[in-house]
Amino acid sequence: MMTDDQDLPPFGGMAIPELPDPASVEPLALGLMQGLPPPPDKRITLANYRDYPNARWAYRHMRELAPTLRVWRGRGTPSALEPAPRDLLAHRYEAPGGARQSIGDWFTQTYGDGLLVLHRGRVVLEHYAGGMQPQDLHLAWSVSKSFVGLLAQLAIEAGQLDPEAPIGALIPELNATSSAGAWTAATVRQVLDMTAGIRYREIYTDPSSEVFGYAFAGGLFAPPAGYAGPRSLDAFLPMLAPEGEHGAGFHYKTAHTEVLAWLVARATGTPLAELLSRQLWQPLGMEEDGAFGVDPAGTAVGGGGLNLALRDLGRTGAMLAAGGRWNGRQIVPTALIEDIRRGGDREKFKASGYIERFGYSYRNQWWVPHDADGSFEAKGIHGQHLHVNPAAELVVAKFSSHPVSTTLFTQHADRAAFAAIAAALRT
Amino acid sequence: MMTDDQDLPPFGGMAIPELPDPASVEPLALGLMQGLPPPPDKRITLANYRDYPNARWAYRHMRELAPTLRVWRGRGTPSALEPAPRDLLAHRYEAPGGARQSIGDWFTQTYGDGLLVLHRGRVVLEHYAGGMQPQDLHLAWSVSKSFVGLLAQLAIEAGQLDPEAPIGALIPELNATSSAGAWTAATVRQVLDMTAGIRYREIYTDPSSEVFGYAFAGGLFAPPAGYAGPRSLDAFLPMLAPEGEHGAGFHYKTAHTEVLAWLVARATGTPLAELLSRQLWQPLGMEEDGAFGVDPAGTAVGGGGLNLALRDLGRTGAMLAAGGRWNGRQIVPTALIEDIRRGGDREKFKASGYIERFGYSYRNQWWVPHDADGSFEAKGIHGQHLHVNPAAELVVAKFSSHPVSTTLFTQHADRAAFAAIAAALRT
Numbered sequence: 001m002m003t004d005d006q007d008l009p010p011f012g013g014m015a016i017p018e019l020p021d022p023a024s025v026e027p028l029a030l031g032l033m034q035g036l037p038p039p040p041d042k043r044i045t046l047a048n049y050r051d052y053p054n055a056r057w058a059y060r061h062m063r064e065l066a067p068t069l070r071v072w073r074g075r076g077t078p079s080a081l082e083p084a085p086r087d088l089l090a091h092r093y094e095a096p097g098g099a100r101q102s103i104g105d106w107f108t109q110t111y112g113d114g115l116l117v118l119h120r121g122r123v124v125l126e127h128y129a130g131g132m133q134p135q136d137l138h139l140a141w142s143v144s145k146s147f148v149g150l151l152a153q154l155a156i157e158a159g160q161l162d163p164e165a166p167i168g169a170l171i172p173e174l175n176a177t178s179s180a181g182a183w184t185a186a187t188v189r190q191v192l193d194m195t196a197g198i199r200y201r202e203i204y205t206d207p208s209s210e211v212f213g214y215a216f217a218g219g220l221f222a223p224p225a226g227y228a229g230p231r232s233l234d235a236f237l238p239m240l241a242p243e244g245e246h247g248a249g250f251h252y253k254t255a256h257t258e259v260l261a262w263l264v265a266r267a268t269g270t271p272l273a274e275l276l277s278r279q280l281w282q283p284l285g286m287e288e289d290g291a292f293g294v295d296p297a298g299t300a301v302g303g304g305g306l307n308l309a310l311r312d313l314g315r316t317g318a319m320l321a322a323g324g325r326w327n328g329r330q331i332v333p334t335a336l337i338e339d340i341r342r343g344g345d346r347e348k349f350k351a352s353g354y355i356e357r358f359g360y361s362y363r364n365q366w367w368v369p370h371d372a373d374g375s376f377e378a379k380g381i382h383g384q385h386l387h388v389n390p391a392a393e394l395v396v397a398k399f400s401s402h403p404v405s406t407t408l409f410t411q412h413a414d415r416a417a418f419a420a421i422a423a424a425l426r427t
Numbered sequence: 428m429m430t431d432d433q434d435l436p437p438f439g440g441m442a443i444p445e446l447p448d449p450a451s452v453e454p455l456a457l458g459l460m461q462g463l464p465p466p467p468d469k470r471i472t473l474a475n476y477r478d479y480p481n482a483r484w485a486y487r488h489m490r491e492l493a494p495t496l497r498v499w500r501g502r503g504t505p506s507a508l509e510p511a512p513r514d515l516l517a518h519r520y521e522a523p524g525g526a527r528q529s530i531g532d533w534f535t536q537t538y539g540d541g542l543l544v545l546h547r548g549r550v551v552l553e554h555y556a557g558g559m560q561p562q563d564l565h566l567a568w569s570v571s572k573s574f575v576g577l578l579a580q581l582a583i584e585a586g587q588l589d590p591e592a593p594i595g596a597l598i599p600e601l602n603a604t605s606s607a608g609a610w611t612a613a614t615v616r617q618v619l620d621m622t623a624g625i626r627y628r629e630i631y632t633d634p635s636s637e638v639f640g641y642a643f644a645g646g647l648f649a650p651p652a653g654y655a656g657p658r659s660l661d662a663f664l665p666m667l668a669p670e671g672e673h674g675a676g677f678h679y680k681t682a683h684t685e686v687l688a689w690l691v692a693r694a695t696g697t698p699l700a701e702l703l704s705r706q707l708w709q710p711l712g713m714e715e716d717g718a719f720g721v722d723p724a725g726t727a728v729g730g731g732g733l734n735l736a737l738r739d740l741g742r743t744g745a746m747l748a749a750g751g752r753w754n755g756r757q758i759v760p761t762a763l764i765e766d767i768r769r770g771g772d773r774e775k776f777k778a779s780g781y782i783e784r785f786g787y788s789y790r791n792q793w794w795v796p797h798d799a800d801g802s803f804e805a806k807g808i809h810g811q812h813l814h815v816n817p818a819a820e821l822v823v824a825k826f827s828s829h830p831v832s833t834t835l836f837t838q839h840a841d842r843a844a845f846a847a848i849a850a851a852l853r854t
Contacts (some may be wrong), residue, residue, distance in 0.1 A: 036689070036698065036726075043725070044725075045723050063494065063495055064495070067491050067494065068491070068494075069491055075714060135499055232464065233464075262463070271463065289716060297470055298460050299464050
């Protein structure tokens with residue numbers, strides 16, 4: 001195992017939710033959005049896309065449900081992804097709890113939509129389910145954050161953004177409302193590492209949680225009838241109140257990433273989707289345009305709104321695993337990747353309550369397990385993953401549509417699968 | 428002149444609307460959607476995008492305002508568009524009314540956003556204004572219809588769709604409501620040529636006109652507060668009432684194209700956007716994915732919702748001008764293009780009231796001037812054009828954001844410009 005988990009009660013003692021048999025929620029078999037047109041009870045909209053089983057179809061059709069900004073790939077030929085197939089789906093290993101199962105079992109049991117495994121930059125496994133195609137864009141949820149983090153690091157490296165600058169000096173709009181001051185004295189580094197002190201709860205099962213106001217403002221969720229709250233991120237963010245001390249502890253809050261995205265756009269003078277195209281999509285030789293959810297002010301939803309093709313997520317991982325080189329050029333300076341790998345403050349991480357990620361830290365919008373292989377990870381709710389393991393020269397990219405948003409119940413199973421793949425590739 | 432216009436009073440005696448100086452409605456200079464984020468009074472949404480000057484920015488940013496379906500270009504290298512530059516913008520000619528002006532004057536005075544001229548398949552002019560880039564997708568409005576027409580012709584050619592079949596037998600849903608029967612006995616050919624008898628007024632300045640119900644249902648316009656009408660095309664179309672006799676006269680009605688799009692999807696078992704990708708976007712070697720406006724049932728808005736890059740509109744024209752060959756293959760059988768060129772019934776066309784297109788006919792969703800050069804045209808409101816002139820081996824593709832929807836006031840100026848370009852290329 002790569003993790004050094006303590007002997008905690010499973011899932012902090014929380015009850016494991018009852019889950020549908022994955023075979024019973026196959027979107028094509030259920031006829032979701034199938035038919036010309038689909039019958040009314042099989043139609044999926046922004047108002048019902050997160051309901052199960054709709055999510056199984058919806059997370060790879062988001063641009064059909066809401067406005068999106070293009071992340072342009074440019075006009076070049078896609079960078080090569082050479083095949084080097086291995087029968088990893090059949091590879092069996094001991095899963096947490098002691099059962100022997102295959103990588104294919106893990107993929108299915110975690111409601112996988114697509115799985116791409118790269119070893120030494122070559123494709124050892126590419127597998128899709130539920131009708132997903134290689135060219136389909138899947139909602140990355142919070143994997144988006146790690147892309148914003150890379151853009152922030154690049155802006156800092158270029159001298160456009162000072163990590164120690166207070167946010168109030170860079171985005172005066174965040175000082176401008178009555179409850180404000182929440183962000184004023186926090187630094188760029190503190191939002192980058194999510195240690196700024198802001199009242200913002202991210203509990204997807206609690207509608208009073210601030211994440212709902214965020215998702216309504218950003219257009220990720222359809223607001224309920226009569227909703228009178230903010231309709232854009234720049235209206236929402238200044239309303240947040242302070243909580244605790246800046247820099248004291250890590251608390252995972254998507255609002256930080258939206259402020260970071262705003263900082264990056266301001267610092268570079270470039271809208272986020274355009275910057276992502278210039279800095280990553282074009283140089284990486286992406287195969288498909290990406291698509292960013294967009295609010296009514298034209299702002300990309302950096303904290304959770306990026307949609308991309310699985311192969312392009314894999315290209316990103318391959319570049320990171322190779323120290324920033326891909327497609328014949330240095331795309332991200334190696335030192336920036338080393339800064340991610342070193343991780344953040346593991347003591348501060350403990351404040352987060354992420355019991356399933358004991359031993360992790362969080363740095364530059366990436367999760368860092370501090371394992372022996374020096375791996376780091378981008379993660380999103382409902383099972384979105386980019387696992388980069390430099391020592392094993394391994395990248396695992398996975399899109400899923402798991403019924404449960406939190407990864408509390410899948411974290412250990414996912415880590416075990418990544419470790420099993422790494423072990424299989426070492427033999 | 429290529430047209431054989433009679434000596435009608437200019438614009439049928441209608442008053443020419445007062446128009447803003449094009450230089451006063453430059454979207455970048457006005458700061459429309461500029462800023463990170465833009466100030467509230469410069470924000471453009473689905474509720475205000477058609478208001479002037481917002482349209483100048485909006486028609487090439489529609490996917491940021493509403494959901495869209497991708498028209499996938501595939502993974503290939505874009506087909507080559509060889510340059511063969513000519514200084515056509517400076518070319519002067521006699522415009523209607525007798526004034527001498529340049530092609531550049533015409534482009535500016537008609538609020539042009541992009542102009543691409545191909546001669547013998549090579550690019551003699553490519554010009555953009557107002558910040559438009561070659562990779563930007565522009566709303567084609569009713570140019571969309573001509574793409575649907577090509578798909579319908581291909582489905583007929585493949586034996587999947589019988590042009591003489593009554594619609595009621597193919598789409599029983601159109602028989603299913605109280606007011607119905609409107610479409611039941613009309614044939615595929617009659618919707619293809621817009622001679623079916625349906626009550627549907629397309630007057631963009633009259634909110635009681637059926638085009639508004641269509642645009643609300645299709646998601647092209649934001650419905651007003653309290654709107655309780657249909658929210659999808661399959662709910663809207665069966666509500667239309669019959670009017671007149673099927674086949675008696677040509678009447679331009681977008682509802683026909685939506686029924687045609689439905690027929691094509693049914694006949695091929697393929698959603699429209701996917702079919703367009705397979706039949707045209709992939710074989711033509713398009714440079715950018717297209718984007719189709721989509722209703723809440725997932726149906727592409729075939730009558731007016733296609734967004735595409737100017738070069739890709741040009742590639743379509745080049746293929747048609749070359750008898751259906753492009754990118755090293757026969758994409759549309761020559762006989763189908765000949766069927767467009769022969770045109771429809773010019774007597775029936777007179778019923779339409781299109782005084783500015785005297786002498787035209789309408790066939791397979793294309794406008795046919797019956798000029799000496801055998802030209803044919805796709806046209807959309809606010810100045811969208813694909814002019815194909817086979818004799819002159821000329822293609823003119825133009826996107827615009829003219830303040831006036833109807834082309835009544837620009838038709839003669841546009842035709843004169845096309846003729847001047849053809850004449851210039853012949854010298």
